[in-house]
Amino acid sequence: MHPDLERLIALQRLDTTAEAARRKLADEPEHAKVLEARLEAARQRVAAAKTAVAANQAARREIEKDVAMHQSRLSKFRETAMAVKTNVEYHAVQKEIGYAQGEIKTLEDKVLERMLEADELSSAFKKAEADLVAEQKAADAERKAITAQHAELQASVDRIATERAALVAALDKGLLAMFEQVARKRNGIAVAEARDGVCSICHVRLRPQVFNSVRRNDSILQCDHCNRILYFAHAPAPATPDTSPQPAS
Ligand SMILES: [Zn+2]
Numbered sequence: 001m002h003p004d005l006e007r008l009i010a011l012q013r014l015d016t017t018a019e020a021a022r023r024k025l026a027d028e029p030e031h032a033k034v035l036e037a038r039l040e041a042a043r044q045r046v047a048a049a050k051t052a053v054a055a056n057q058a059a060r061r062e063i064e065k066d067v068a069m070h071q072s073r074l075s076k077f078r079e080t081a082m083a084v085k086t087n088v089e090y091h092a093v094q095k096e097i098g099y100a101q102g103e104i105k106t107l108e109d110k111v112l113e114r115m116l117e118a119d120e121l122s123s124a125f126k127k128a129e130a131d132l133v134a135e136q137k138a139a140d141a142e143r144k145a146i147t148a149q150h151a152e153l154q155a156s157v158d159r160i161a162t163e164r165a166a167l168v169a170a171l172d173k174g175l176l177a178m179f180e181q182v183a184r185k186r187n188g189i190a191v192a193e194a195r196d197g198v199c200s201i202c203h204v205r206l207r208p209q210v211f212n213s214v215r216r217n218d219s220i221l222q223c224d225h226c227n228r229i230l231y232f233a234h235a236p237a238p239a240t241p242d243t244s245p246q247p248a249s
Pocket of ligand 1: 223227
């Protein structure tokens with residue numbers, strides 16, 4: 001293979017790897033934000049569950065105050081009942097007693113409802129707290145992984161920069177300029193494999209003569225359509241006989 005073609009292929013590999021690493025590094029703040037948002041949502045669910053428990057307790061205390069009020073009225077009516085002189089007065093006070101008893105019964109039913117609801121709310125609160133702990137644990141593990149990956153990516157970017165500088169120093173200046181010009185125009189990809197007679201990236205068919213030259217890998221040729229530098233990947237000789245089914249010829 002033409003030594004500069006080999007260098008250009010290596011250069012493309014380095015640039016593609018470095019670009020992927022840089023993209024992952026650039027995604028880190030967004031990833032951290034997503035983690036924080038998930039934690040915040042779990043914290044808010046805990047806070048909402050806690051508020052619901054407190055609201056239930058407050059409502060129950062209000063009802064119990066009303067019960068106490070009706071009970072004190074009831075005992076007053078009972079005292080009055082013992083002191084009444086006439087039948088009319090007796091019936092009137094009995095009516096008040098009946099009314100107060102009815103109110104107390106209704107309110108006590110409401111207290112019971114609140115108590116049942118309190119059981120549900122308290123288990124929902126406990127579940128929200130357990131979820132938050134689990135979310136926190138998962139976020140810690142993910143943050144640790146991000147930190148480890150960050151160091152790895154940064155090291156890889158640094159290593160690639162050193163390798164790239166060595167490659168560029170050995171590469172023909174005109175070819176480097178061509179590579180960089182195509183890379184700028186073509187989304188960072190300046191080198192393409194020619195496969196089955198087409199440029200494997202823009203998929204345009206190469207002239208047979210061009211494809212034949214590319215197959216030899218002994219000169220620098222560009223795709224007529226996308227201008228990418230073309231090379232041909234010869235299938236490596238298999239170490240073991242190929243046992244995969246072969247199409248009938
Ligand atoms: Zn092309």
